[in-house]
Amino acid sequence: VRLVQSGGGLVQPGGSLRLACAASGFTFSESVMTWYRHSPGKEREPVAAISISGGTTNYTDSVKGRFTISRDNAKNTVYLQMNNLKIEDTAVYYCGVYGRWGQGTQVTVSS
Numbered sequence: 532v533r534l535v536q537s538g539g540g541l542v543q544p545g546g547s548l549r550l551a552c553a554a555s556g557f558t559f560s561e562s563v564m565t566w567y568r569h570s571p572g573k574e575r576e577p578v579a580a581i582s583i584s585g586g587t588t589n590y591t592d593s594v595k596g597r598f599t600i601s602r603d604n605a606k607n608t609v610y611l612q613m614n615n616l617k618i619e620d621t622a623v624y625y626c627g628v629y630g631r632w633g634q635g636t637q638v639t640v641s642s
Contacts (some may be wrong), residue, residue, distance in 0.1 A: 532556045532631040539624065539636035542616055546640070550611040551634050552626030556642040560625045562629070566600060566611045568622035568638075575625070579611060593619070 538550040550566070561583055569575040579600035580589045588600050600610040609626055621640050626633045 532629060534626050534628065534631060534633035536614050536624075536626060536633040536636045539603045539638045541639045543642050544616060544618055544640055546616050547612070548616065548638060549613070550626075550636055550638075552609045552611075554607045554609070554626075557629065560604040564602060564609040566609070567625045567627055567632075567637075568620075569625070570619075570622040577605065578624070583638075586607055591639065613638070616639070618642075 533555045537550060540548060541547055551600045557591060563580060563582055565580040566578045567575050576591060578591050578594055579598055581600045581602050585602050590598060597615045599615065600609065602609045609625050613620065618640050621638060623635045623637050625635050
């Protein structure tokens with residue numbers, strides 16, 4: 532399993548960022564994909580998950596209506612579109628599958 536993340540960075544409150552996670556080494560199209568985040572002093576938490584077809588998505592309550600998870604099975608890539616970002620969204624974000632993680636991407640929301 533290999534997960535390579537891109538995107539992230541520094542944005543002001545209310546801004547947007549898009550994360551991507553390119554997967555290899557397993558059958559991506561048959562795997563549920565999940566985005567997690569880890570904030571200082573907190574446990575790593577699942578943020579969003581998407582079914583193998585992309586038809587079903589789930590979000591933690593704090594990001595509902597602001598974040599959108601999507602996937603492109605032809606490109607073996609899962610995305611996380613983050614809109615209306617808040618300071619409390621600051622964290623390292625990871626894509627994950629089968630207990631394996633991407634390298635992590637820092638998202639910092641600050642004015």
